[in-house]
Amino acid sequence: MTGRVLIIAEHDGTRLNASTAKCVTCAHGMAGAEITIAVCAVDAAAVAAQAAQLSGVSRVLCVENPANGPALAAVWAPQLLALAAPFTHILGPSTTFGKDLMARIAGLLEAPQVSDIMAIESPTRFRRPIYAGNAILTVESSGEGKVVGTVRTASFEAAAGGGTAPIEKAAVSVELPTHTRFVSVSAAKSDRPDLQTAARVISGGRALGSAEGFKILYSLADKLGAAVGASRAAVDAGYAPNEMQVGQTGKIIAPELYVAVGISGAIQHLTGIKDARTIVAINKDGEAPIFEVADLGLVGDLFQIIPELERLL
Amino acid sequence: MKRILVGIKRVVDYNVRIRVKPDGSGVVTDGVKMSINPFDEIALEEALRIKERGGAEEVIVATVGPADCQQQLRTALAMGADRALHVQADGVVEPLTAARALLKLIEREQPLLVILGKQAIDDDNGQTGQVLAALWNRPQATYASKIELTAGTARVTREVDAGLETLDVDLPAVITTDLRLNEPRYVKLPDIMKAKKKPLDTLTLSALGVEQRQQLKLVRFEPPPQRQKGVRVKDAAELLEALKKKGLL
Numbered sequence: 344m345t346g347r348v349l350i351i352a353e354h355d356g357t358r359l360n361a362s363t364a365k366c367v368t369c370a371h372g373m374a375g376a377e378i379t380i381a382v383c384a385v386d387a388a389a390v391a392a393q394a395a396q397l398s399g400v401s402r403v404l405c406v407e408n409p410a411n412g413p414a415l416a417a418v419w420a421p422q423l424l425a426l427a428a429p430f431t432h433i434l435g436p437s438t439t440f441g442k443d444l445m446a447r448i449a450g451l452l453e454a455p456q457v458s459d460i461m462a463i464e465s466p467t468r469f470r471r472p473i474y475a476g477n478a479i480l481t482v483e484s485s486g487e488g489k490v491v492g493t494v495r496t497a498s499f500e501a502a503a504g505g506g507t508a509p510i511e512k513a514a515v516s517v518e519l520p521t522h523t524r525f526v527s528v529s530a531a532k533s534d535r536p537d538l539q540t541a542a543r544v545i546s547g548g549r550a551l552g553s554a555e556g557f558k559i560l561y562s563l564a565d566k567l568g569a570a571v572g573a574s575r576a577a578v579d580a581g582y583a584p585n586e587m588q589v590g591q592t593g594k595i596i597a598p599e600l601y602v603a604v605g606i607s608g609a610i611q612h613l614t615g616i617k618d619a620r621t622i623v624a625i626n627k628d629g630e631a632p633i634f635e636v637a638d639l640g641l642v643g644d645l646f647q648i649i650p651e652l653e654r655l656l
Numbered sequence: 657m658k659r660i661l662v663g664i665k666r667v668v669d670y671n672v673r674i675r676v677k678p679d680g681s682g683v684v685t686d687g688v689k690m691s692i693n694p695f696d697e698i699a700l701e702e703a704l705r706i707k708e709r710g711g712a713e714e715v716i717v718a719t720v721g722p723a724d725c726q727q728q729l730r731t732a733l734a735m736g737a738d739r740a741l742h743v744q745a746d747g748v749v750e751p752l753t754a755a756r757a758l759l760k761l762i763e764r765e766q767p768l769l770v771i772l773g774k775q776a777i778d779d780d781n782g783q784t785g786q787v788l789a790a791l792w793n794r795p796q797a798t799y800a801s802k803i804e805l806t807a808g809t810a811r812v813t814r815e816v817d818a819g820l821e822t823l824d825v826d827l828p829a830v831i832t833t834d835l836r837l838n839e840p841r842y843v844k845l846p847d848i849m850k851a852k853k854k855p856l857d858t859l860t861l862s863a864l865g866v867e868q869r870q871q872l873k874l875v876r877f878e879p880p881p882q883r884q885k886g887v888r889v890k891d892a893a894e895l896l897e898a899l900k901k902k903g904l905l
Contacts (some may be wrong), residue, residue, distance in 0.1 A: 364864070375888070400686050415823075416786065416796060416798075417789070417795055417796060420790065439798075439799060439814075439815070439816040439817045440816070440817065442782050442798070443786065443796070443798045443799070444786075446751070446782065446783040446785075446786035446787055446790075447787070447788060447790045447796060448790075449751075449752075449786075449790075450752070450755065450783075450787035450788070450790025450791050451782065451790045453752060453791075455750065455752070455871035455872045456751070456781070456783050456787075457872065458780065458781045458782055458783060459780065468875070472780065472880065473779050473780050473877075474668070474683060474777070474778060474780070475674075475777065475780065476880055477674035477676075477683075477879075477880065478674060478683055478877050478878065478879065478880065479877070479878045479879070479880055480678050480874060480875075480876070480877055480878075481874075481875040481876040481878075482872040482873065482874060482875060483831045483872065483873040483875050484871065484872055484873075485871065485873075488871075511904075515679075520793075520795075521796045522794065522824065522825060522829075523795040523796075523797075523823060523824075523825050523826075524824040524825075525821075525822075525823060526811065526822040526823060526824055527821070527822045528816070528818060528819060528820070528821040528822070529819050529820050529821075529822075530771060530818040530819030530820075531819060539817065543904075553714040563722070567905075572793065574700060574722075575835065578836070579835070579836065584819065584820075585801065585815045585819070585820065585834075585836065586815075586817060586818060586820075588818045591777075591780070592774075592775070592834070592835060594817065599904060600904045602898070605878065611670075617880070617883065621899075621902060621904055622883070622886075623899070634886075634888075635883075635885060637882045637886050638883075638884075638886035638887075639886055639887060639888075639889055639895060639898050639899070640886060640887070640888045640889070641889050641890075641891070641892070641894075641895050642888065643891070648891075648892050649827040651891075651892040652892045652895070652896065655892055655893060655896055656896065656905075
């Protein structure tokens, strides 16, 4: 069985999200897989051009509709369902975008979904973390019918560029629901690197004490060119916004360097960082579980250590 | 009657240290504390608060699973749910099966809102809400951190990777909960006593006309690879030195 894979592109209307290139690498886990990327948009041209450059992609399909501005799962899913027939696998990233959309597509297809794929061993065999990463499960589909999947992006490198896949317009005419309406999105504008793709990430925990306390992390991060993350405890306490949360129910990341500052290291947090190349822990409690996974540990007062690091850099 | 249907799942308590069985057939659940999935507890809390504000008249809690699930349904009744529905099913209940069973309950109960947790902390699938919304052909608003009901619509704030997104969805709809939607109440002893008298109906998948199919075979469970324990450095300067040595600075 050769996989014919449809990957749903994640984008903001103009730029393709790096998560899509990681889905392409994941799909290549199936030898000889034929990969098509679908771009749903009002005007798909710019994003499709970027998708066409991903190495190993054989075709890009543009699904254009005035209703495709915001990524509403209820609006996109029926259009993607209309494209699904020739494919064996339909993949999207395991980001909030992909998790919301892919399971709706799986529902429409009444097909099984494999969530958070960390490896594809064959067209019917997949590995995924469960119990917050405390166990790895291998699942097998029957080989009949389609499999929908979300891809754990931290497990894959982005596919290289240099491709020249043909771009086609898909003619999809399905009735779209009006029962779901986009109102607004509020995102803090930041010049720092994106948390999910940054090579360096500094995260803070409750020990930072306040939103004010986080400022010393931002300052160090800017000197290092790092993104800033936070533990659930810090987000719950209001020290940092939700989009900065790293962990089982936040973002799963795999930077080259992860610096955990004042984070004790609950299992739910650790599952979000276990693919980081190097983990540094800075904490005043030498017994904190974060030190069990840290490559480099420093016990001490973060309010002295962080400014000192910045000064010495 | 304005009803809210809340789906809950019995899972290994989030404080339990998970151990994979040596033969790779599953994780150890014998003698392990079981609880309502934390996200589902948040879903129930939200339904109760909506009812307390006058936005609904009845909160029904439902689960699909083995006989033991009745413990969690009783806990949900003690939290304040008015009645419980137990759809009995042994073995693996995949999201599609759970969603099909919930859809049958929706057809019977005609709720104005269905609230579920965004994911169960055991299998971490995160699918049932979206699959149900698809089968039902109704709106979905996942990862909710705020819900405001007005006549016929819900305005839902969602926690997404970019920040906070707001959607308007026509009712009835499916909403799945994120962590910061609310903090569930504690159950008081008199409520546990009262819950014993609340109705808990038992149904079966076959009586609902739902086939329990397993589309994904669970082949093998393994413990995750462990990271090697690292070294301690004594101060900021030594830390930077070590990072430089690793080529990270």
